[in-house]
Amino acid sequence: MTSTAQALGRYCLQAFSQQVPASLAAFYRIDAEQQACDFLLQDLQAPMHARYLAHYRAYDPLQPGRCLAIGQPVVSLRQGLACLPEAQGQTYRRFLAQHQVVDVVEIIAQVDARPVAGVSLLRCPDLGQFQADELERLLPLHGLMQLALASQAPARCVSPELTPRERQIAELLRQGCSNKLIARALGLGLPTVKTHLINLFRKLGVSNRTELVAQLYL
Template sequence: MTTSASAAVAHYAQRCIASVTGLVPVTSCAFYQVDAQLRPRHYLLHRMPGQVHQHYLSHYQQCDPLHPARFGHGTSVMPMGEAVAQGALLQSRYGRFMARHGMADVVELFVRRGGRVVAGFSLIRGEELGAFGAAELATLQQLHGLLELAASGNLPLQLAAETPDAGVLLTPREREVALLLRDGACNKTIARLLELGLPTVKTHLQHLYRKFGVNNRTELASRLFLDLAHGTEYGPVS
């Protein structure tokens, strides 16, 4: 993806979040893009603690009732209450995740281009706000058309392959670790996905800190996210 395209995606997400949350109160929300396999990628978080997002990615994403892979066609605005019955949710693993983090309700907005889901917005209400009401859901339905209209000029039909340029030279394994960390994975998740030991993951992180000129994973994650917004990717060691 070019620098201008990545900047357009970030600007699109920020404008949409501001518009939606200005009309429908939420506790937190997240924007994400969706790849060809309907997997969420490249999150932009709004008032969501990083540790909650990391906990979600590490243990609960695949059992999320609102995962975009479950809604490949037709659905635009999906409240949690329509995806799964309240009683079943309370008894489920995902319901326990929501309760643990004080989430009262979630609504997903799926954005399509060319008939396929290319992005989504997760809107989360805490216990202080309670569930989304019928009038608020109707407002989200109306807003959804504007989100898709704006997407036509800002979101790509398909995510570009994560191939690097010459900005920072990384080994193939360092690049894999960096991309997973950028998407919010914790050390244990990185180790599991890449079939590495935790000490090896920590060694790769130390190398990444040095190459990016940062002191810790928080600074590295911030740098990686800013680079994503500006279209920067990471070149291989020759």
């Protein structure tokens, strides 16, 4: 993510959290496959985020594509869960409960009818669930975020020639995860992680983790 995009992401997180308090938050870009990528986290710990990417993203009722199908710029967890099979929703609720998250709201911004970025706001028990009037207060900020994003070129996300596993590892590297944390999050052995890293370095023509992240995200 460029410095300009990072500044915009931090501004969005601050503005949304001030308007409607949140315990945790994340700003992200949305790639051509309607997948969230290039995350900027606020009070959201890397291990939780790594577990989400490795094991729970598929169960997330507030993925960008699912939010777009609901057709509203601000989507609550309740709305998202209503569109999922019950078993899938229960799996995702258990993941949230493990991290003391009681509610989530997603804000999706579009430019030229294409989703380009989003903000996740998460609440722990001390703040309780989001109320209807709070969701309404997010709508004007959503419009401002879309205007700001329209003035920027879309940021690059993980290269499409990578395998799904390589995409997972690249995103975890982006979050600063060590080889051990990547292995734990993905259920892999350390030698397997190292093999994937070697393949990533070769594909992208880089020699270390810093160059890899810069090649994919800067």
